[in-house]
Amino acid sequence: MSDDTPDETLRGILTETKTIAAVGVSTNPVRPSFFVMRYLHYRGYDMIPVNPAYAGQKIFGREVVANIADIPKDQPIEMVEVFRRPEAVPGILDEALTHLNGLRTLWMQFGIYNEQAAAVARANGLRVVQDRCPKIEYQRLFGELRKAGINTGIISSKLPETIK
Structure with missing residues (x-):
């Protein structure tokens, strides 16, 4: 399966989103989820770490909460990023739809597809991204991968309208 979310939609998500429940x-620090969270934190996103195994510990100054229901109701969360197995996504989505304020996007990391949860999310007005990494998409769409010599397929310079 491949996610066919257009680049314009991905760019919009990454531009509009301010707070992410991970x-x-x-x-x-050697786990991909930590690496992604660190990157997004340093790019200015407010990252809310969610994992019952680490509840009460801190990551980048934020206390890890056990589950989505532990996030204060007055804390707007625009995106839920899932680093769990595909079969866990429907429960995560249910909890997010019940407890979160301002949710706009369900993002599933590499290797995570759940069409049932994606359909429910879309039916509730959410944007859905599957099998993609926001860190890599941010780097690709906002020019950071080009600096490393990687062809991102995105043209970064164009002729001014007056020359065309």
């Missing part, structure tokens, strides 16, 4: 994030 479900399944690890405190282990």
